[in-house]
Amino acid sequence: MAQILIDVNVLLDAFLGRNEESSLLIDRLVDTGHELFIAASMLPVLDYFLSKYRADKQAFKAKFFEKFKVVATTGFDVLQSFDFADGEDALAALSFRRIARDGIIITSDRDFPQVGLTVMTPREALESSLLFEENNDSRVPLLDLKREYCSLIAEIDQAVLEAVASAQYILGPQVRELEEKVASYLGVKHCVGVASGTDALLLSLRALAIKRKGQEYFDRSDLIITTPFTFTATGDTILRAGATPLFVDIDPVTFNINPEEVRKALEAFPGKVVGIVPVHLFGLPCDMDAIMEIARAYNLFVVEDVAQAFGASWKGQKLGSIGDAGAFSFFPTKNLGCFGDGGMVATNNGELAELVRSLRVHGGRDKYNVNHIGYKARLDTLQAAILLVKLKYVDEWNRLRQDIARAYNRNLANAPGLVLPPSPEDLIAQGITHVYHQYTVKVKGNKRDALREYLKSQGVEAMVYYPVPLHQMRVFSGRCVAFGNLREAEQVAREVLSLPIEPLMKAYEIERVTTVIREGMEKLRA
Amino acid sequence: MKVKVKSKGSILVLPPDLKVRYGEVEVEVPEEYVLQKKGGEKHSFCEVIRETFGDFPEEPLDWKKAWHKHLEEKYRGSNSY
Numbered sequence: 133m134a135q136i137l138i139d140v141n142v143l144l145d146a147f148l149g150r151n152e153e154s155s156l157l158i159d160r161l162v163d164t165g166h167e168l169f170i171a172a173s174m175l176p177v178l179d180y181f182l183s184k185y186r187a188d189k190q191a192f193k194a195k196f197f198e199k200f201k202v203v204a205t206t207g208f209d210v211l212q213s214f215d216f217a218d219g220e221d222a223l224a225a226l227s228f229r230r231i232a233r234d235g236i237i238i239t240s241d242r243d244f245p246q247v248g249l250t251v252m253t254p255r256e257a258l259e260s261s262l263l264f265e266e267n268n269d270s271r272v273p274l275l276d277l278k279r280e281y282c283s284l285i286a287e288i289d290q291a292v293l294e295a296v297a298s299a300q301y302i303l304g305p306q307v308r309e310l311e312e313k314v315a316s317y318l319g320v321k322h323c324v325g326v327a328s329g330t331d332a333l334l335l336s337l338r339a340l341a342i343k344r345k346g347q348e349y350f351d352r353s354d355l356i357i358t359t360p361f362t363f364t365a366t367g368d369t370i371l372r373a374g375a376t377p378l379f380v381d382i383d384p385v386t387f388n389i390n391p392e393e394v395r396k397a398l399e400a401f402p403g404k405v406v407g408i409v410p411v412h413l414f415g416l417p418c419d420m421d422a423i424m425e426i427a428r429a430y431n432l433f434v435v436e437d438v439a440q441a442f443g444a445s446w447k448g449q450k451l452g453s454i455g456d457a458g459a460f461s462f463f464p465t466k467n468l469g470c471f472g473d474g475g476m477v478a479t480n481n482g483e484l485a486e487l488v489r490s491l492r493v494h495g496g497r498d499k500y501n502v503n504h505i506g507y508k509a510r511l512d513t514l515q516a517a518i519l520l521v522k523l524k525y526v527d528e529w530n531r532l533r534q535d536i537a538r539a540y541n542r543n544l545a546n547a548p549g550l551v552l553p554p555s556p557e558d559l560i561a562q563g564i565t566h567v568y569h570q571y572t573v574k575v576k577g578n579k580r581d582a583l584r585e586y587l588k589s590q591g592v593e594a595m596v597y598y599p600v601p602l603h604q605m606r607v608f609s610g611r612c613v614a615f616g617n618l619r620e621a622e623q624v625a626r627e628v629l630s631l632p633i634e635p636l637m638k639a640y641e642i643e644r645v646t647t648v649i650r651e652g653m654e655k656l657r658a
Numbered sequence: 659m660k661v662k663v664k665s666k667g668s669i670l671v672l673p674p675d676l677k678v679r680y681g682e683v684e685v686e687v688p689e690e691y692v693l694q695k696k697g698g699e700k701h702s703f704c705e706v707i708r709e710t711f712g713d714f715p716e717e718p719l720d721w722k723k724a725w726h727k728h729l730e731e732k733y734r735g736s737n738s739y
Contacts, residue, residue: 141721147707148714155704162703177725186712195706241722 133270133638134263135167135232135282137203137224139239140174142254144181157238157254160264162199165638167282169232171224172205201282203227204289216245225249231282236263271591272641275465276634283636287521295517304513310520311476317523318450318458320478322485325511326492329439329461330365332475333409335509336435336457337373339487340407344433348505349374355401355613358409358437359389360601361621366411366437367602367612377612378405379603384620385554387413387572387628391422397615398430407433412441412451414597414630415467415533415569416553420446420454427455435459438478440569442468443530447563452478457488462511462519467533467569468526470515529635533568536633536642540571543646549576549653551627570597574627579656584629586652592645595630 145151146158209226216222222245236250307325315323341350356370360379370377380393410418427434434455444451452458462474495506534556541555551574601621603614
């Protein structure tokens with residue numbers, strides 16, 4: 133998919149019926165799903181002709197900007213444009229180059245400044261194999277953050293520029309607004325913005341140590357149950373909070389912690405376990421009924437690791453709102469991701485919220501007279517400003533992820549040697565909303581790595597999340613307790629493969645992924 | 659009027675000196691394309707955008723020249739003091 137700036141002259145030719153080629157081109161570009169842009173500096177021209185030819189500007193605005201994104205012009209672009217003979221066209225080209233280093237400009241003006249980009253006439257564009265050839269050999273990335281940014285470019289640029297100009301860089305009003313909006317979204321009383329998902333886990337655990345034990349850290353003899361099949365942060369924050377992770381095996385179908393194994397572990401370590409950190413892996417909820425029942429029975433705290441599951445729900449309750457605390461990550465690749473690191477703690481407990489608030493600022497409400505061993509772990513104002521924009525779209529983008537999962541499940545049904553994740557419908561029937569942070573299949577027959585190599589050779593990116601269970605990592609050696617043989621976690625670590633799942637991916641990209649997978653499995657079987 | 663056109667890929671090439679407004683030419687196009695348009699009832703993006711306009715220029719236009727002419731007229735007054 134290309135990023136294309138269309139000169140306003142070509143647009144006017146197309147819209148006002150002056151040039152059939154331009155009309156055809158614009159229609160084909162829209163239908164093909166390329167990312168289309170107009171430069172902000174071109175808009176006065178467009179506006180003039182809209183007025184001259186009595187356009188309904190509101191109707192035009194609604195239809196046109198649904199397909200075309202506006203590239204902002206900065207003062208720096210303007211200064212650079214003065215070095216060109218035609219500053220007006222140069223300004224558009226320079227603005228576009230800032231966001232699209234491999235972009236294409238389509239113009240009927242032969243003298244349009246190139247500024248290192250590809251420039252085509254409408255006819256050249258129509259005949260271009262680059263734009264309209266079958267997409268059989270196109271690359272499909274695991275995720276396309278540039279595409280996501282460009283789809284919201286006007287709102288995000290505005291939010292960032294306002295945040296920068298406000299000069300309230302530390303805990304500015306956007307952080308508080310985001311905390312309130314996420315709390316309302318999740319249905320919890322308190323949210324606290326922190327610097328990362330890892331900090332969200334760590335500060336939650338530290339706050340629970342202070343609240344429940346009256347001490348800064350847990351004791352090393354305190355066990356906290358979690359899954360070994362997760363990102364390392366889940367386990368290392370338990371260590372950093374002073375406790376010892378007690379790894380319990382997973383359900384090989386859901387990849388989530390197995391409540392039956394949790395029960396057995398509690399019986400095996402009576403009086404030693406203080407809490408549970410269930411991880412809603414890949415966006416699929418853990419069995420929260422079972423986990424909360426166990427927690428109540430044994431007086432354990434529950435910190436939900438919701439890093440991968442923003443927007444998912446368990447029987448009507450948003451994940452992160454069920455346990456004592458929910459720890460969210462806003463890492464860029466997450467379903468709700470910012471443009472750097474960010475995280476949030478959600479809780480219904482006021483005391484816990486206050487403790488997390490103080491721990492994120494050195495350990496005290498008054499940072500010049502602190503009570504606890506704290507951190508510098510605040511959510512940036514800039515990141516909060518971006519998240520406020522993206523929060524409005526998270527449900528829609530989660531639905532798009534579910535659509536992609538449906539398409540994969542449909543296209544890969546009965547593919548030999550593959551085990552697919554549950555479909556959205558099957559889960560909804562059980563009151564579960566999966567947000568498919570990852571679409572992860574199991575490749576049977578010891579063929580996972582070969583299939584991944586084949587996909588790579590065909591330009592389809594796939595990742596292994598996670599190749600090494602936590603209990604097998606050196607950092608946890610001698611610092612964790614493994615309950616049982618953790619056979620299921622070790623087995624899925626050898627079989628899992630996560631396929632591209634970008635909410636804005638096109639139907640042809642989904643088709644491409646599934647075709648290549650089927651081809652790959654056939655070749656590997658032969 | 660029925661105009662025969664040559665198909666070059668997906669481009670319909672009209673006779674070079676044919677001067678007609680968009681939408682007023684009947685052309686022969688492949689049957690499957692006709693069926694797709696009839697069945698889908700889908701207007702193209704340009705058609706949808708065109709519906710938002712009240713007038714269309716009759717005369718040939720150089721947009722850039724027309725825009726610059728407009729700017730010159732708009733700012734002529736500001737140079738007069």
